[in-house]
Amino acid sequence: MSASTIPATLIPGDGIGPEIVDSVVAVLDALGAPFLWDRQDAGMAGIAVAGDPLPQATLDSIAKTGLALKGPLTTPSGGGYRSVNVRLREAFKLYANVRPARTLVPGGRFDKIDVVLIRENLEGYYVAHEHFIPVGSDPHAVAVSQGVTTREGCRRIVEYAFDYAVKHGRKKVTLVHKANILKAITGLFLEEGRAVAKEYEGRVAVDERIVDACAMQLVMNPWQFDVIVTTNLFGDILSDEIAGLVGGLGMAPGANIGETAAIFEAVHGSAPDIAGKGIANPLALLLAAGLMLAHVGRDDLAARLTTAIDATLNLDLVRTGDLGGKANTKELTAALIARVK
Template structure:
């Protein structure tokens, strides 16, 4: 922060629909700043495929420097078929992984809510999903995606692929702490997901999570589920969950499963935190087929902006953005991914304008 309530924001639009949805998110953030009396100093920098095309690096040094100097980073999306054949180290997603490591972002938070106005858009029955309000806390920098040894090697009977799922006790403690602290601000319940009936690493996970709960957060309710049962319960009874705590691989799968509950990825924000600078991005990908058509849903990016504001301590502004989004949906605004039969669809820009209009008319909470 450069001075009292002035925040440096690094904006990384990325690829595909990233620039379009990010533009609307920044527009809403600026409206929130004007409404709630703080300032944003936003600068834009290349990442992913756009950066590869410009410089040959998916995370150029100048982008790295801007992100390190920022109070928060807002990312659009990276990737697309144009770079599918790129070699390792020169793929758009490599820039994202490097960015997470650069920022020390070990905890990924994915809220999943199903507003009553959109319950009918879910692939599940509306009465099953309406009122769903959960957050998946996924460990982001450890586990099988980063453990060693790893690779493809030649064995006596042909090639052999190896990946190693490993966690140190300290890694489990710090992600468990994030989940319990989050639950204390919500409904006070953590569900830890593992595979302790089969995996040694999951047995350690369960032991450490139980210890952190007993020693530091006894007031929080804790239960444990095996990952296969957790997947079933997310579909069968999603409203039973408050905070779901899990490892990198399981979190990747479960968060994508939970993303289907509202019926559109265009509603789902995320935050990656742990270091001094948080990274905020919509869950959806770059959707290159929608780029430039004005059909992309900006609400996930806008709601990622609300998480960004909360991270900066501007909780009243964050709450106002969420209320403005809810009011916009209640008033019937729908991008094509949300529009049902016979419902009119609005453009990316029109959805962003509608949210801004409702945000600017929102009363400032005392």
């Protein structure tokens, strides 16, 4: 291992995961990326080797490297297994979920989109305390759920969003909430958001949207948005909507950032229906790898990768079927490698 090498955990995942991970690693190798991979299992592959969708060896690897790139994971149905992705976020306190969306293939209904959604990753209704109340003979007659939001968690994610805006030359942060109805759990978020915004006055503009109005405006005039920061559940929903503006989840990367670790991923699922057919689009995971390069300070390589992706899609016109092309995974990979060398 050379002084310039950066250890990182690599999780191929399930379904199309191993195929797109192999593609991304090949492109990164051609780019000269500095990562020294420690391959580990999770999801169904983790069940197969260790009887756990999140084996201890995988957790130990991420704890050691503080950095991971993972393919899509499947949480087994039944058996009491919790979401592997949620467990990873909790295990490493990955409080910020960063999901950028940028138009890569022009000419669609929405063009020139460039929006970053920053989602609180550890609180809200994703850590809900839930229970049922029986009525008569129905044990599940009433469902009760209580979400959890902390002042510290709200301030931390909003500060992250404003810091992100400053670092990346962004002009505006939009606080998305439902404080008109959920006055406590999202009112606290809005209160802290306004307080943080004052600290960045003159550097970053701020505005506010109620979440349902934001959802409507994203499909009416998405160009008004720059950086959006919101709570966990709203961020999950809006990030998928934003992905739809640029072609779907196949173009959507994600970064999960904490104080001691960062995990980068494709937002889409494991797509078992096309696994093994060699037609999967690796671009979401490749874009996530670009975020990973920037995270470790290799903005030069991240920029080269972005340029190569744009040229492959729009100059060489090499695209997979989901983007209206005819290339398979290997053909797209080869075209990308030719561009990054």
